[in-house]
Amino acid sequence: MSTNEAEGRAPLRYDDQYILMVRDLKKYFPIKGGMVSRVVGHVKAVDGVTFNLKRGTTMGLVGESGCGKTTTGRTILRLYGEKTDGDVLFNGKEVYDFTPKEMRDARTKMQIIFQDPFSSLSPRLPVGEIIGEAVREHKLVSKSEFDDYIDKVMDDCGLQPFHKDRYPHEFSGGQRQRICIARALALNPEFVVCDEPVSALDVSIQAQIINLLNELQEQHSLTYLFISHDLSVVEHISDTVGVMYLGSLVEYGEKADIFRNPLHPYTKALFSAIPVPDPNAKMNRIVLEGSIPSPANPPTGCKFHTRCAQCTQRCKEEAPRQVEVEKDHYVVCHLYD
DSSP states (O other): OOHHHHHTOOOOOOOTTEEEEEEEEEEEEEEEETTTTEEEEEEEEEEEEEEEEETTOEEEEEOSTTSSHHHHHHHHTTOSSSOSEEEEEETTEEGGGOOHHHHHHHHTTEEEEOSOTTTTSOTTSOHHHHHHHHHHHTTOSOHHHHHHHHHHHHHHTTOOGGGGGSOGGGSOHHHHHHHHHHHHHTTOOSEEEEESTTTTSOHHHHHHHHHHHHHHHHHHTOEEEEEOSOHHHHHHHOSEEEEEETTEEEEEEEHHHHHHSOOSHHHHHHHHTSOOSOTTOOOOOOOOOSOOOOTTSOOSSSTTTTTOTTOOHHHHHSOOOEEEEETTEEEEOGGGO
């Protein structure tokens, strides 16, 4: 029995223009304490995230460190065991209802590029084996075509065939990230979670990797969920943008709308921190007071009210709902309700 049936909730209606549909996704991690290690609370890492992702597009997911961006991506890919609640539809099918065989098949269609290229690559395997290991496991190509296939994938990602016999420690940071991209691309995926893939790289190398991701998206009709805290990178690569705060999506919409007209006070504060390449330009920096509350004990009402200059009594008592302020531009704030 699915989660919707068990709770009497209406099933999420599938729209085939979207490769991924996420509704009210939650992922809580237990906090254990005491002599018998019983559960004394939960860390609400992802707490009610809702969005749709169109095929062949890129959604940027931004927010402060610890807001739940990475956990959202990994929960969608079912890398953390079971979800706590919500729906994740991939090509119209609930990911958490897949049988083991269906999940194994889906692994080739859903891939992830990790933030740290060095720690995500096995130091004991040569690059050719790292890229080809899953290809061989899923039997995507015949043995006679295997070497040529790996060479082509490496070439697409800016790597040379002679790199196959080298080990990860022999490469630079940018080359290691290209290896991670090649490993994901080798399975011919439809959807890729890019978990801050350029944050550990130099600025010049970041540009090369971003351009590579754009080229691969055009060639292979890929769909990206691009997780980052660098707003300039998100603006360059994304079609839609979601802003997260303390496990929840506070604003979501088309990139042009979000950057032209940020609505949520938290989004405005984030955007005010974007550096302007003009020494004479006056920046209206919005400085947030206080620190981020604990996801194990989030504030009542609006989670952002403890740091919001426009907070009202209603914000402290009542959780805001998602409001469509303009076409396809959603915000979770009492100021617009």
